[in-house]
Each structure stands twice: as C-alpha cells, then as structure tokens.
Amino acid sequence: MAEAAVAAEVDVADAAVRDRFGLTWQPALAAGILANLDRIDVVEVIAEEQFGASSRATRALETLAHQVPLLVHGVALGPASTSPVDVRRLDRLARLVERLDPAFWSEHLACVRAGDIEIGHLAATPRTSATIDATAANLSRAAAIVGSMPMVENIATLMDPPASDRSEVEWVSSVMTASGCDLLLDLHNVHANSLNFDFDQVEYLDRLDPERIGAIHIAGGCWIESPDERRERRYLDDHLHDVPDPVYDLLVEVGARVRRPLTVLLERDGRFPPVRHLLWQLDRARAALAEGRRRVSNET
C-alpha cells in the first residue's frame, strides 16, 4: 500500500516535471516569446496562417522550431462533418507538419463548411452516431495523409446543435473512442459552454477518460448580447481577454485527474497585453496544475 502511494507520488511528480506550458505564436509577441524561453516550453502555430506564407516565412518558423518545440494547430479542417475533409488542405497540413516536426498536431471537432461554402466559423455539428462515425473516418483519413493522429479539441458554441441525441461530452468521448485520437481539452470552451447551456463543468471533466487528455487550452472571453430572445446574453470564447478564475479552477481539477504529462497552452489572439502579463497567466496555470497534482499525491 505504502509502495503504491510512493509510486503514485513519483508518477505525479514526474508528470509535473514534464508538464509544458506555452503560448500561441503571434508575430506581435515574437520578441516577448523569444526573450522568455526560460518560462515558455512550447509554442503553438496556427496551421492555416502558414498555408499562404512565403517560403521564407516558413523557413523562419523552422528556425523558431530549433529554439522552442512547436505544435501545429489547425482551425479550418472541419473533420466533424459527414462530408469528407478536403484532401488539398490535408496535403498542405502534411507538408507543414513535415517541415516543422511538431510534438503533435491538433484540430477542432467542428464543422467549417457546407458543400463548397466556407462558414468562416467553427460550428458545432449535430451530436449523433452518424457524425461520430463520419468524424472518426475524417480523422483517420487525416492521420493517414499527415502521418500522425491529431489531438482533437472540444469547441465552444453559442447554440446547441439541432438534431442532437446526446450531450456534448458524450459525443466528444465517443469520437475519441471511435477515432483513437487523444483530447486537446479547451477548458475555456468547457467553461463557456457550461455558462451558455447550464451544465456542471466539473461533471463534464468526470465524464472524460483522463488518460486520453493530452493537452489543455486556456483562454479568455466576454459576455455578449444574445441574438436568441429567450436569453439575455451569451458568453463568447474570444481569445481577447484574460483567463477567468473558473478556468484555473478547472485546471486544478484536471491536474487532480490526469496523471500523464500535459501541455498547457494559453491562447491569445489580440488586444495583447505586455508579455509579462501573459507570463503571469502561464505561471497561474502552472500553479493550478501543480495544485491539482499535489492533491492526488496527498490523497494517495
């Protein structure tokens, strides 16, 4: 019993040592990121921003990849759809992944186009067994072309997708099981959805397989007026605000559940504060995850 407790403690300590914390790459933050590589372990690059970039710009990212480990994050593949994913997009993604050699790549569990029409938005897909199978097939195709399985990210949505026959967390878990992909758990998306659709966010975590959670996104958002007359307002995941306290609380809960090392990324797309403020938020995330891991260690 004592040996098991020690082993668990070692597991937790070991995972904590190997947890990584980073930021999304933004050219405006370049100097701040590179001047603070002692506090930034990993940088996430948005794949689609590189597709139209010059070869010189991509080459510069290769140099960046030699300074700090990169991750590639897709925002426009749209695998959560009954339509097959675009092979040309996958080819470009595969080339980028080959050049940057990221630790992993990831994509949203969202639908982004209907036929040839781009929605310009990460839309939630109806949560049915048909979309689970189709999403798994799309992810399998993506893995075959890119050469590795992506991590899949839960999305925030302002409307419950119609024709759904299960909850979001059930759908996400089923996709993970059917596809074999691990989860990039966006805690702010969970937080936003829990506010908009009145569910318990800790219960949401409890219903996920903790061993399949490989990475975490944290971000900020704000309240907006709702177009839906039945509700006064909605909470928008906009990446333009600081990470709210409940997201750090959720990160503590994640730390208490997940034993494997995690990669935690702070997403900030605009209204950039000084880098030291972003680093402070990363430090808070570090402290939150460590607190969760300590809790497991103490309970064991």
Next chain:
Amino acid sequence: MNPFELPGPQFLAFYAMLGAGVLFAVYFLKQRAEGGEPIRLPSTDPYLIAYLRGGATEAVRLGVAVLVDRQLLDFEDGVRVVRRERVTPTHGSNDLERAILEQCETATLPGSLATNQRLQEIARRSYEPPLLRMRLLADSETRLRRVQEAGLAIVLLFVVAAVKVAIGVARNRPVSFLVLFAFGFSALTLFTIRGRRTVLGERVLGDLTMLFDALRERANELRPYTATGELALLMAVFGAGAVPIGAFPFVRAFRPATTNTSSCGTSGCGSSSGSSCGGGGGSSCGGGSSCGGGGCGGCGGS
C-alpha cells in the same frame, strides 16, 4: 571545337558563359560548405544576435541601451551616459555590461563607448567564439577555403582570357572587352565570397528578421523601463534605427548623423510618431496595444 579559334564576339559570349558558370560554382560551393540546418541559439541572447548582425560595435551599443533601460545608466543632459548612484559594475549581467558600467563612472558619450577598443575587445571575446562554434560567423578556415575557391576561379578566368588575348594580339585584334570581362567576373567572384557571416549565419539572421518583423511595426508601443528584453531583441535584430527615439532618446546617439538633426529623417519618421507616443505615455498609441490583432478570436468557438 577549339573555343580559342572562335571569332571575337562569339568568344566573348563563350567567356560570359564561362564566367557565369564559374560564379555559380563558387556560389554553390559556398552554399554547400557553409549552409545547413538552422541551429539553436543559446537562450536567444540578444547580444549574440547583435554581434552576428553588426559585430562588436553593435554589441556595445546594445549593452548601453539595455543598461539605460534597466536604469543602471543615466542619460545625463540628453547627451552623455553615466553610471547611476549606488550602481556598481557588478550589477551588469555579463562581462560586457560590467565593462560598460566601469567605463561610465564618468559621463561618456554613447557614441564613443560604441567605438571604445576595450569594450569592443570584451564583446569580441564574449560573443565571437560561440558564433564561430555555431558556424554562423566565418572562421579562418572558412575564409581560407573561400579565398582558395575564388582564387582558383579567378586563375581559370584569367588564364583563359590571357590565352585569347595573346592570340588576339598576335592577330592584331582588339582585346579590351575581353580584359574588361576578365576583371568584371573576377570582381563578381570576390563579391560572392565576401562577408563575415557564413551562409548559415545569413540565414539565421534573415529568419530572425522575419520572425521579429511585427515587433518592428509595433516598436512605438514599447515603453521605457518595462520591456528591456523586447527592446534588446528589437535593437539586436534591426539596430538602433528601429527603436523609437521619443521613448528611448539615448538611441539617437547610435543613429547616423543625418537623422540626428531631424525628428523625421529616413528612420526618424517612425521615431517621430514614436516620439509622440513615448512622450505621451498613455497616449492614444498606448491604446493601440489594446486594439490589437483581433485574429479569429471573434469567431468564438475555438
């Protein structure tokens, strides 16, 4: 077919092709020998980048700027820098900074610090060896190889030209164009092998310039004493010309004299807006940082 039997114009065309081929060969050999995969810069040290870009002078300039921004040096009377009270050389974070602090016990012109032999020697000693080890600067072996390859190329060009000149003189033909070609291609060959940086060094510097391009655009948002790390990288990669004079008046000393007299010189225009920003502190430009990028955050859902 013996090319030396070609008539003048055809031989000149042949010689031009030979010269282009030789130039390409020298360029190719240089790329092959000095290129390679990008390397990891140790801790993205701005001093290393400044030295890579502009040598010891740039490293010393950067040191002065960093020390002023860290408030270890005072920009006295807007002209000279001097060590602040209760600051000792040990407050410097590396040999170069400590040496600059020593040197600034009495008020000194920043420009004269940048050309100070002792400081330059310390910068050289601190930053040249790692850059040579990383193959970003050309070492003596690299320079020797370049000279040997260029020498062979030039000998080939001159031997071919000399044979034809001898034939032309014997046949009483004009040879001046050929002599011009020989000297022209030789000069281009020497131009191809020039440079203190290796091909890899040029690439790394170019990549850093690319990565930091957005920083140059938002340089006016930098405020004194709050982001020394960013200021240091901005100055290391782009030089003093990219730093807004309004917020950082001491960099004026490191700019060419032509821009010193005007607030809107070639590089001064950026600075003049920087001037209104920096001087204004929380001016409307400051708000620019809160209006930033936008990105796709507004889409939500990601």
